[in-house]
Amino acid sequence: MDTLDGNALAGLFAEVFGAEMTNVTVTCRTCGFTAAIGETVVYPRLPGAVARCRNCTAMLIVITKVRGVNCVDMLGLA
């Protein structure tokens, strides 16, 4: 499956965080790789949105919608 990148989640991030996030730099907790959220690897058409590290593919950010409420998991960030 073709992956996308974090740019595809710009709208969702803006909805959840109330601010532009794709230009924010994040560091992967697993491998230490640092990049803008816009550069992360995103798999389309999953239930929920997952942004993964472009270097080691570890999960960085997971956003799922449960009964209309967005749940944000950022445990993959250093």
Place this chain on the structure above:
Amino acid sequence: MEGTAVQRRLIWQVATVAAVTRETPSVRTIELSVPDWPGHRAGQHLDVRLTAEDGYTAERSYSIASAPGEPVSITVERLKDGEVSPYLTEELRVGDQLELRGPVGGYFVWEATDPGPLLLIAGGSGIVPLRAILRQRRRSGSDVPVRLLYSSRTLPDVIYRDELDSYRDDISASYTLTRTQPPDWTGYAGRVNSALLAEVAWPAHKEPLTFVCGPTSFVETVAEGLVHLGYQPGRVKTERFGASGGR
């Protein structure tokens, strides 16, 4: 335009189709009248939401094709088996309404004050946000030097051909056709590879700012090739879209 980027809740709103332009047999530009549009930056996109009669919704993100200050427009390519793009490219008429939200994105964005030179590399409909950047460069009176490399399947698949030709004396544009080339073709043939990048890209010591947009595999090849040429990864901005129509 950065002054317009104040904190503002991102809401879905209804836009009306003001004009449609056929760009290629499978690509159409849709100009939208958006009552509460806060302004955008070159390279940003917007989300479109379609709702079926049974309540099923589909959302897609499209690059904004127009420069800041111009009417909002998107350029959409019809994807085989797409859920949204066949409707946007074939069914939608002037006066129809669409739900959208935006602008969104701040990573793949160019400002006239960004230090250059500029290298713009597009695969297929990846030219759309780069067109917004070229228009913004012209509107802002910027004289930052530009090199454009645009890869298409065939000559009729080249989007914005006349408009891009109008920059002939101003920017250095290179085209490559991957599938078929006309008999009198003087551009490049075949997919973008390291050799082609080495030929048309700025030398790395010029510290170019690069925007690469296209299908995922195209962007990966180009980004790797540029880093191999000595480009700083932080100065190579990338945006990928999937053949699945996720973007």
